[in-house]
Amino acid sequence: MRNKFLLSIMFCLVLSVLFADETENVSVNLPKVGDLYLLLNNSNDREMAQLLLKRKGQTTRQVIDTYQGMLPDAILKHDLNRDGNTDIIVITKHPDNNAKQPYIYSYVKDFKRIFPENDDEINPFLCSDIFITSSKKGIPAIGMSNQISYHDFGPPHLFRTELYAINKGKLELIEQGLTEGNHYNILMNKGAIALHAGQYIEAIDFYNKSITSSTGEITTKAFIESIFNLAEARKFTKDFKTALDLYEKIVLEFSENSFTDIAQKEIELISSNLDNIEALSFYIDVISLINTDKWSEALELLNNHPIANSDNKLLDRFLFTKAEIFTAINKIEDATKVYYEIKEKFPESPIIESVNELLEDIATQPDDNSYL
Secondary structure, three states: HHHHHHHHHHHHHHEEEEHHOOEEEEEEEEEEEEEEEEEEEHHHHEEEEEEEEEEEEOOOOOEEEEEEEEEEEEEEEEOOOOOOOOEEEEEEEEEOOOEEEEEEEEEEOOOEEOOOOOOOOOOOOOOOOOEEEOOOOOOEEEEEOOOEEOOOOOOOOOOEEEEEEEEEEEEEEEEEEEOOOOEEEHHHHHHHHHHHHOHHHHHHHHHHHHHHHOOOOOOHHHOOOOOHHHHHHHHHHOHHHHHHHHHHHHHHHOOOOHHHHHHHHHHHHHOOOOHHHHHHHHHHHHHHHOOOOOOHHHHHHHHHHOHHHOOOOOOOHHHHHHHHHHHOOOOHHHHHHHHHHHHHHHHOOOOOOHHHHHHHHOOOOOOOOOOO
């Protein structure tokens, strides 16, 4: 009897050691199957979420999957492909920013991971929220939303939501859209999306609406940001007169704000090149390509277009922009050579201070200054 009692104590101690570093977070029941648990496991001082199954009538738990470096968040269940079987959506979250990531499983006689299919496939999703919903056509779907925060004057906030369905065992995008609403924060962020996509007329429309017809009284800071981005959009459409008026409004009427200095620089750039309009327009085209992440196209223009290699007032800026592109694509040595060319040819340029600062930054990089 004493031996049985000691064995019982030892068994309990073993169980406590096995699960001492596990924190149970969420669980769901699968009828006729058992209970699913999503746990935080701290074994070997490494945080990881684990999915475990305790089958009906059993006491032990089977490890279904492990999510390295992620924390548990939720388990959802739904018949996503309408085959009469329950699908499982495991949601983990990043420890630094709580961004959520989905893992999807089907279950017939055993678990099969649908997405990502295997550990070698990268999970591309990091979302603000993940939920079960239906498409406009009534198709069961997983909704994933992310907050758009070019401007931060909410709530309400602007979210981009994408709906995904299971089609022939694959995850497929079936719908996407943005938050509806006329609050200035929503309108401004929609304007920013358009601006960064190079859709300048649409950006102008959204920023105009944020100022003139939004719901909620727009704050001074939001008003200034709208005016500045409206000026930027006008500049990219080559409406330089209106752009100048808007930049001047910021400088003259709202002198103490974070946009004053950059607005003043834009005024100086545009006003000093109104007699050099072809080169100014070319320069704006190059900046537009960069703003829409078309780096190679911008570099090709600067390398091959006659204006970029002609003797005009904007040649220092053409060179500076080329150096910025080289830096962005990690051609640091090429960037450095161009910066020194600017120093040699344009010692009085208004951008020379920026050139010197960037050269100092490059010189402090231990792996990139062997050629200096």
